[in-house]
Amino acid sequence: MDMKAKQKHFETLVGSFSSELYRFGYGLCHNSAQAEDLVQETFLRAWKSFDSLREAKSARAWLYTILRRENARIYERQRPEARAPEDLPDVPVRGNDTSLEAFVLRNQLNELKVEYREPLMLQVIAGFSTEEIGGIMDISANAVMTRLSRARRMLRESLQLENIQPTTGTLR
């Protein structure tokens, strides 16, 4: 691929995926500036390894893999006594849904351990299959299924404790 074509392909990826990557990044770190940095760093790293990307259709999962590793690197720099893994920066969550239900649900979601929150976000935000999530997280599809199932069970239980029951359900 010549430089111009490569650059065009890269810009298409930025246009197609920067918003959803930001949402995923924000869901991980809950800090707008840090989420934007994560997306920026993800694309810069992607550009540097762009030649290793053989199939365009695998680009999306590849970008998510880079982003979560980038986030883990930032996270890893903080020692456990400085920050417990379930702790998140005390920044209000900004979302398009401003209902009370959404507010409570986001809080409950944040209470989930990252090992449960991450696959759930990859499924809900990005629509990845269990196999794809397994590939991104370097775990088996069975482990993904277990985590997704536990995450939904825990969310539902905590919403019941808050006496909140979402009322409408639709298929895509």
Added chain:
Amino acid sequence: MNCLDCRRELLIDPRNESTELITHISHCKPCRHERGQLLALEDKLESSLDYSVPEGLEDRILEISRDEIKTGKTRSAPFGGHVWQMAAGVMLGIGLAVYLGLNQYYPLNNADALELTVLNHITDELNHLHETHDISQQKLGSVMTAINTRATDDIVKLNYAGKCQIRKNAGAHLIVNGERGPVTVLVMPGEHIGKNVNVESVRFDGTIYPTSYGSLAVVGEKGEHIPSIAEKLLESILPASS
């Protein structure tokens, strides 16, 4: 499909529309109700995760990326293309020689090198560092048996023991106490290496040791004295057949 399977499938993906599931819910009212509730939760979850994206995000990313791309070009400008081609050829040759040499010791798989896999695994499951259970011999025995290994009775105290997946193989994730904090031990059957491999990151230090069943990674906080911990573990964790 029975009700239990149906509910299990729904918790994994409420939007699952497999024929089996649809057939089951068409004649099972409680499961249909369950599905309705989970779909409602799913809708709410989707809208809750629809975080506002800052205006101009894409433009800023493109702007910075263009600078980077441009800088990359400028760096290569002082030299002619032929010089770079020659240099690339030499580097390729050296790289190939190093790869072929190393490959005798490290059977590099299609994924990341083993040390990166170990570090990624630890950072993916940081929560285990905080586990403080006193793992019983029985619990440990069941974990080790599942991966065709065994632990001797005098193994050091464990705060956590669980099965895990390391690349394509099943392994065990153990946590023991170190002088500087929790130490992660990954038992990795099938991950054969020819000699010790160092693991290093901003926060962690460790070593992967070759064993008869594969390898054993011992990784602690920076400054932890890994050899003394590893020595005991290498003696305590053995193939099931030994």
